[in-house]
Amino acid sequence: MNNLLFITKNEGKVREIRELAAPHGITIEQVGYEYPELQADTLEEVARWGAIHAAAIFRRPLIVEDSGLFISSLGGFPGPYSAYVHKKLGNKGILKLMSRIKDRRATFKSVIAFCDGSSEPVIFSGSVEGEIANKIRGKNGFGFDPIFLYGDKTFGEISRDEKNKISHRRVAFERLIRWLLEHRDVQTI
Incomplete structure (x- = not known):
């Protein structure tokens, strides 16, 4: 069976990725290893560094995923600092920041390394x-x-199945799957 390590403690991300991987015959094995997260200005830098660090320890094909909420009127904040901001401010804090702002455009972004x-x-x-x-x-x-x-609707109002059809994580994961299928000889898949 095809197996890929997913280095994360976030059960929500694991559930989403497992459901996306299953139709491709890929089993996602969660490793709750907490690597030191690089503080950087892009998700790409954070995911790349995490993958290098984890690969040196586990010596198996693996993925690291970092995602963020980028709010246009806040200059892309919280962006790569989303996990920290959510922990400190939460959804209520973001809504308070946005209370008088009319431009509410935002982007959810996912980067898989x-x-x-x-x-x-x-x-x-x-x-x-x-x-x-x-x-x-x-x-x-x-x-x-x-x-x-x-x-x-918010992502909080739709089912996981509905979210998996449209999410930022799905787009990134589908790109990974296409690459894995094209590069079978590079790894164990």
């Missing part, structure tokens, strides 16, 4: 455009999902 330990990581990204809702809506998903408005 694949590394087999023998070469530089390969980076795959995906994004989805939306807006910041005026209030927290829905109990599904995780992180900023209940305030990210896609169409007339």
Whole structure:
């Protein structure tokens, strides 16, 4: 069976990636290793560094994923600092920051770094455009999902299946899958 390590402690991300991987016959094995996260200005830098670090330890093909919420009127904030900002401010804090702002455009972005330990990581990204809702809506998903408005619903109001059809993580993961299928000889898949 095809097996790929996913280095993360985030169960929500693991559930999403497992569901995306299953139709391709790929089993995702979660490794809850907490690598020291590089603080950088781009998701690509963070994911690349994490993949290099994890590959040196686990010596197997693996992925590291970093994602962020980029709010246009806040200059892309919180961007690569989304996990920290969510931990410190949460959804209520972001809504408070946005309380008097009319331009509510936002982008969810995901970057997946694949590394087999023998070469530089390969980076795959995906994004989805939306807006910041005026209030927290829905109990599904995780992180900023209940305030990210896609169409007339937040990611917190749609099912995981619905989200997996449109999400930023899906776009990035599909790009990874295409690459893996084209480069079977590079790794164990």
